[in-house]
Amino acid sequence: MAPDPDNAAGNFIRDLIADDQQQNTFGGRVHTRFPPEPNGYLHVGHAKAISLNNELAQEFGGDCNLRFDDTNPDTEDMAFVEAAIEDLTWFGYPPSGDPLYASDYFDQLYTWAEGLVEAGLAYVDEQDGDTISAQRGGFGQPGVESPHRDRPVAENLDLLRRMRAGDFADNAMVLRAKIDMQHENMQLRDPIMYRIRHGHHYRTGDEWSIYPTYDWAHGQSDAIEGITHSLCTLEFDSHRPLYDWFLEHLPLPSDQPRQTEFARLELTHTITSKRKLAQLVADGVVDGWDDPRLPTLRALRRRGYPPSALREFTEFIGVARTNSRHEIELLESFVRTELNRTALRRLAVLRPLRLVITNWPTDEAGNPVVEYVDLVNNPEDSDAGTRQVPFSGELYIEHDDFKLDPPPKYYRLTPGREVRLRGAYFVTATDAVTDDAGNVIEVRATYDPDTRGGSSPDGRKVKSTMHWVSAAEAVDATVALYERLFSAEVPGADTGDPFDDLDPNSRELLAAKVEPALAEVPAGDVVQFERLGYFAADRTADGAPLFHRTVGLRDEWANIQKRQNR
RNA sequence: UGGGGUGUGGUGUAACAGGUAACACAGCAGAUUCUGGUUCUGUAAUUAGGGGUUCGAUUCCUCUCACCCCAGCCA
Structure with a gap:
């Protein structure tokens, strides 16, 4: 469902590139890049950058490089590189060739750095970090020049x-660009280009003792790769003059790339801070990086989000420079739209309540007869066909679907009322068995043999249709229901700490009874449990069926109840 | 505090060489329906505030206000 072109989301970057094309700015070339740092897993926030860079490149006949921005030996790991490639591939944007690495440009960067030193545009400063920081001044206060600024x-x-050769200890000195300690933009107050690190780099090993900072590496990497449009998030806006400064003072192999900033993707009830996400995993709040409650790409995959829905979402929201936060409901609506089209319908009872049909026939041995009814696999897709589902006189229905004392507008099963069991028969509740506490533990009903298939020859109507599962043939399955990990729209808005808004009951595990066909669903497939929602198949540690709720169906009854309680 | 960025219904995004605000989600009302799903119809709600220019301003000018980013040897 492509958005109506007349009302397509804004994308000022697309307009900008179109202008560049018209004016032949980069010789008509468009080359973008997606530059994750391999120190964490990709999440929804990255999804926007990934699709933006890839779609734009594709649209204008260019390429999008996958480049790992690996300039910090302390935090980076090959495992994250592999995970990122996996996630990218799932999302629909597999790297077009071998991934690129900023660390492959360390030699070139170093050569350029010597050039800058020779041009008197960079100097070594052996003051400690606190001193350098203090000398930088503050907002509205000019900085102080380092005593080493005019070193020959x-x-x-x-x-x-000697820094490069490893003659000095970690942090003993840095290489700084010589720009302007009075500049109103703090980024231009002699920023640091190299720091000394003796840690082991996951790719270059112990070859280097100095590592470039982001500012010194990024624009240069772009230039080396022939990137034309370097897209990044808003917080780099104040770095753009520095990005340009370095490039202007270097003998570039190609046109000078141009940085353009856009607003990052934020979602309600969601955090995307890598550090906080890592803490959730480390603290055991969630089971791991692919826990379905997380916004990481691998978690969304496990939860059953179709990558196409995520892609359509990221395109639909467009690109702007306004800091904003999208409602997660919008993403969910894309997921529902896609799954409604594609997911097979199945019957599953999450909170089983025994239903006994008292006039159901028994065989010679006295057991209830088992019949097979034909159910449609997907009403939205006639090619999906039908399946046979066992039905008998002892069933499970959803606990919520029966009430001894029905609230207003409740039109499910209640004593004396006739309802339809989907695709099977009309049944009328006669009475219910309760335990000592008054809880309903079994419902008794009669069925109308003339309504086989789910409709009555006399044309009588029924107010509701309910899902069911035959008790003897039902399969046990664990079903994980998920609520939002953070109950607040903006986690941490009140206290500053997102963890204060953690919902302790964000996951509920249920012992469900499901139709036999559900035992065979391959892990990763998403089905619709009729009237309940979409569920992604998985397996428990010991191989038993497990389903994660991807997203619930739109629930009008829940809305009615909410209004009644108000 | 200096610099930079951004303000359009509840949320997000459009319209803008100035022509009378639209789309989606969410909401509400109804119709259809063997899923209280889907689908369909209808409905309410928006230009941060004040001045100006103009026949006419979301769009141009100006002042004010609010929010975000920058003082890592993180990215």
Whole structure:
């Protein structure tokens, strides 16, 4: 369902690239890149950047590079590289070739750095971090120049070479760009280009003792790869003058790439901070990086989100420079639209209540006769066909579908009322068995043999249709129901700590009874449990059927109850 | 506090060489329905505020206000 072109979401970057094409700015080339740092897993926030960079490149006949921005040996890991490629592939944007790495440009970067030193545009500073930070000044207060700022070129070069050779300890000195300590933009107050790190880099090993900072590496990597449009999030806006400054002072192999910032994707009830996400995993709040409650791509996959729905969502929301937070309901509506079209319908009873049909026939041995009824696999897709489902006189129905004392507008089963069991028969509740506490533990009913298939020859109507499962043939399955991990729309809005808004009951595990066909659903497939929602098949540790609720169906009855309680 | 960025219904996104605000989600009302699903119809609600220019301003000018980002050897 492509958005109506007349009302397509805005994308000022598309307009900008179109202009560039018209004016032949980069010789008509468009080349983008997606530059994750391999120190965590990709999440919904990245999804926007991924589709934006890929779609734009494709639309204008260019390429999108996957480049790992691996300039920090302390935090990065090959496992994250592999995971990112896996996630990207699932999402629908597999890397077009071998992934690229900023660490492959360390030599070039270093050569350029010496060039800057020789040009008197960079110097080595051996002051400690606190001093450098204090000298940077503050908002509205100019900075103070380092006493080493005017060190002779030869001495800078010697020091830089020894930094590289590993002659100095971690943090002993840095290489700084010599720009302007009075600049109103703090980023231009002699920013750091290299720091000393003796840690082991996951790709370059122990070859390097100095590592470039983001600012010193990013624009240069873009230039090396021939990137034309370097898209990043809003917080880098104040870095753009620095991005340009480095490029302007270097002998570039290609046109100078241009950085454009856009607002990152935020969702209600969701956090995307890598650090916080890691903490959720470390603290055991969730089971792991693919816990279906997380916004990581692998979690969404496990939860059953179709990648196509995620893609359509990211395209639909467009690109702007306004800090905003989308309602997660919008994403869910894309998931429902896709799944409504594609998911097979199945019957599953999440909170089983025994229903006994008192006039159901028994065989010679006295057991209830088993019949097979034909049920439609997907009313939205006639090619999906039908299936046979066992039905008998002892069934399970949903606990919520029977009330001794029905509230207003309740039109499910209640004593004396006739309802339809989907695709099977009309049944009328006669009475119910309760336990000592007054809880209903069994419903007794009669059926009308003339209504086989679910309709009455006399044309009489019934107010509701309910799902069911035959007790003897039902399969046990664990069903995980998920609520939002954070109950607040903006986690942490009140206290500043998102964890204060954690819903302790965000996952509920149920012992469900499901129709036999559900035992065979391959892990990863998503089916609709009729009247309940979409569920992604999985297996428990010991191989038993497990289903994760992807998203519930729109629930009018829940809305009615909410209004009644108000 | 200096600099930069951003303000359109509940949420998000459109319209803008100035022509009388639209789309989606969410909401509400109803119709259809063997899923209280889907589908369909209808409905309410928006230009941060004040001045100006103009026949006419979301769009141009101006002042004010609010929010976000920047003082890592993170990215």
